[in-house]
Amino acid sequence: MASIITVENLSKKYIIGHQRQESYSSLRDVIASGAKRILRNLITPSGKGSGDPLHEEFWALKDVSFEIQEGDRVGIIGRNGAGKSTLLKVLSRITEPTAGWVKINGRVASLLEVGTGFHPELTGRENIYLNGAILGMSKVEIRKKFDEIVAFAEVERFLDTPVKRYSSGMYVRLAFAVAAHLEPEILIIDEVLAVGDAQFQKKCMGKMEEAGKDGRTILFVSHNLRAVQALCNKAICLNNGQLVRQGNTQYVVNEYLTGGGGEREVLERVWPATLESSGNANVRILRAQIVPDLDFFEGLITVQTPLRIEFFYRLCVPVDTYSFSMHFMTMSGECVFITGSSHQMVQPGVYKSTGYIPGNFLNTGLYTMKLFFAKDVTNLLYAAGELLVFEVHDIERESGWLGEYPGAVRPKLKWDFEPYTMSG
Amino acid sequence: MQSLIIEAGRTERHYWKDLWRYRELFYFLAWRDILVRYKQTVIGVVWSVLRPFLTMVVFTLVFSKLAKLPSENVPYPILIFAALLPWQFFANAFTEAGNSLISNANMISKVYFPRLVIPTSAVIVSFVDFMISGVILVALMAWYGYLPDWRIVTLPLFIMLAFAAAMGAGLWIAALNVKYRDFRYVIPFVVQLGLYISPVGFSSAIVPEQWRLLYSANPMVGVIDGFRWAILGGNTPFYWPGFLVSVSLIALVCLTGVFYFRRTEKSFADVI
Numbered sequence: 001m002a003s004i005i006t007v008e009n010l011s012k013k014y015i016i017g018h019q020r021q022e023s024y025s026s027l028r029d030v031i032a033s034g035a036k037r038i039l040r041n042l043i044t045p046s047g048k049g050s051g052d053p054l055h056e057e058f059w060a061l062k063d064v065s066f067e068i069q070e071g072d073r074v075g076i077i078g079r080n081g082a083g084k085s086t087l088l089k090v091l092s093r094i095t096e097p098t099a100g101w102v103k104i105n106g107r108v109a110s111l112l113e114v115g116t117g118f119h120p121e122l123t124g125r126e127n128i129y130l131n132g133a134i135l136g137m138s139k140v141e142i143r144k145k146f147d148e149i150v151a152f153a154e155v156e157r158f159l160d161t162p163v164k165r166y167s168s169g170m171y172v173r174l175a176f177a178v179a180a181h182l183e184p185e186i187l188i189i190d191e192v193l194a195v196g197d198a199q200f201q202k203k204c205m206g207k208m209e210e211a212g213k214d215g216r217t218i219l220f221v222s223h224n225l226r227a228v229q230a231l232c233n234k235a236i237c238l239n240n241g242q243l244v245r246q247g248n249t250q251y252v253v254n255e256y257l258t259g260g261g262g263e264r265e266v267l268e269r270v271w272p273a274t275l276e277s278s279g280n281a282n283v284r285i286l287r288a289q290i291v292p293d294l295d296f297f298e299g300l301i302t303v304q305t306p307l308r309i310e311f312f313y314r315l316c317v318p319v320d321t322y323s324f325s326m327h328f329m330t331m332s333g334e335c336v337f338i339t340g341s342s343h344q345m346v347q348p349g350v351y352k353s354t355g356y357i358p359g360n361f362l363n364t365g366l367y368t369m370k371l372f373f374a375k376d377v378t379n380l381l382y383a384a385g386e387l388l389v390f391e392v393h394d395i396e397r398e399s400g401w402l403g404e405y406p407g408a409v410r411p412k413l414k415w416d417f418e419p420y421t422m423s424g
Numbered sequence: 425m426q427s428l429i430i431e432a433g434r435t436e437r438h439y440w441k442d443l444w445r446y447r448e449l450f451y452f453l454a455w456r457d458i459l460v461r462y463k464q465t466v467i468g469v470v471w472s473v474l475r476p477f478l479t480m481v482v483f484t485l486v487f488s489k490l491a492k493l494p495s496e497n498v499p500y501p502i503l504i505f506a507a508l509l510p511w512q513f514f515a516n517a518f519t520e521a522g523n524s525l526i527s528n529a530n531m532i533s534k535v536y537f538p539r540l541v542i543p544t545s546a547v548i549v550s551f552v553d554f555m556i557s558g559v560i561l562v563a564l565m566a567w568y569g570y571l572p573d574w575r576i577v578t579l580p581l582f583i584m585l586a587f588a589a590a591m592g593a594g595l596w597i598a599a600l601n602v603k604y605r606d607f608r609y610v611i612p613f614v615v616q617l618g619l620y621i622s623p624v625g626f627s628s629a630i631v632p633e634q635w636r637l638l639y640s641a642n643p644m645v646g647v648i649d650g651f652r653w654a655i656l657g658g659n660t661p662f663y664w665p666g667f668l669v670s671v672s673l674i675a676l677v678c679l680t681g682v683f684y685f686r687r688t689e690k691s692f693a694d695v696i
Contacts, residue, residue, distance in 0.1 A: 014694065026604060026605060026606050027604045027606045028606070030604070089693065090430065091430070092535075092536050093430060093536040094532075094533065094534070094535070094536050094693045095690070095691075095693045095694055096430075096432060096433075096690040096691065097430065097431070097432050098432055099432055100431075100432070101429060101430060101431040101432075102429070102430040102431070103427065103428070103429050103430075104427070104428045104429075104430070105427045105428075106427075108428075110535070110536065112534045112535070113534045116530060116531055116534040116535050117528075117530070117531045117535070119456055119460055121459075121460045121463045121464075122456065122459060122460065126456075126459065129452065130452050130453075130455075130456050133448050133449050133451075133452040134449065134452070134531060134535055134537070135535065136445075136446070136537070138448055139448055162463075
């Protein structure tokens, strides 16, 4: 069978500015730095002034090559910053590669975000047409599918209400419904299933499976490995912009889970001010780390080690009821537990939050966490996935049960044990 | 089945075909902007009639009654409105197109479509406003009992010229604005200054003969003179050398605008 997508040595370079917050420049800076360069060349005409300390090259993708056959459903996995989203952006023609090429045989529709182009002032009906057109559907096509879209989104009663009055659930349902009714030969989807309630997510998965059964080619990025396993027959694993593994889903996911996806633990992360993944206009994470909560510690984190999680961030908006919660996940995407706290009347500024996990609580294995910042309980300010990755090792047991403990947690709980005398 | 190759620096062969495929998007984006514009306003679309009308009244008072400028034998309000129409179209289209990419940044970083669609539909929106304000001109002419002659049939040509001027300048500024936000401040400045250096409140005939050619280096001079010539008939003489200068400048701005836009649009998503 002919390949529907061929990717050869695809690379994408970004220039990271280390001082500026914005990626756009102002003309004054361009002129100023140009003048500086001329001046420098005049003073040291050897021309060796190219090591600009303010601008660092960053390869979001480096020499990635693969082929996808028609009808394949391919999951793309990897940690945050591995280059998954950049790859999808290049394949969707949103951004141009720096080197290498891609050949695509067929019509592509990409869904990197639900509700792109939705206008809050327009009604549900108007937004269906607008969003459809932006995603590349013709008016005739949209009209044909209109009833189906409305039924899928379950918003019949609110069709003529501006979407700014919609609940966030309705908004997302409507947005996904439009996208779900695209009928391209190749469908590119980025982590959009992380929205809506469980029931709606199931419906979306169903819709995507259906698309797969129709013989459509799907590229699917997700942190939820179970969704990838359920939907995809092939998988690609990226790490630091490079393709580290490809093959059938089970194999790639297993290798990824056992740490074959690159370095395993990420105990500390510090973000340069400009990287996309560190936040948005509401919250910007500056640093996150997980450390043993002990005065003296060396060696590996074990099931007995108490842990301290610290994250530093800038809150950019004032919030009346501010809360954050941290979800601890296993690498296959199951949530082990959630913890968080809530505060009243928080002003913008830089904050540090520290959480404590007792020793003798977690089971062995790799853990990752998601961090959610919210205002007024339900309004999401920012969500960060795969913030850190840490591994809990077993202690060296000398006797007793030596096998693996089943279960999501492995707590040492207080038990009373005493002789009991039957009375009477 | 269409086959597509994505490669660094490749000039896209499908671009114009894509533009055609996305033709409905022009319509939808323009439709969105028009719909949204007057939501939650009380008098709604009346605004797009009221603004040029009041401007015309003020200009007539200032330039005709106070400054006592010559009116070329036509009622002064008509003289002004024939120029105000293309000028406001240009000013609005230029402003809207110039800011259009920035205000649709979200779409640019998440969906592919030929980026040319965005500034073009901004110009189309201003064109709709232009048509609406055109009604005032008809009303004014009826009020003064002023009938245009055969020259009125040439008006579409001058409208196209205004369209090309707005497009060209809009594309330049839109593309530059993505990278250098300085141009955000250039736009209102150009519009404000342009109103005074274009013959809107007065006839360009009052410009001394030896400066006429230089004056036409402002492309809107050609457009506005053309409008007046077509609408007011033979009452305003047509200055050919100046008009040719304006037309060639507009063609130059338009062609280089498209070229520059096409060259930079692939990096829009990275820098916006």
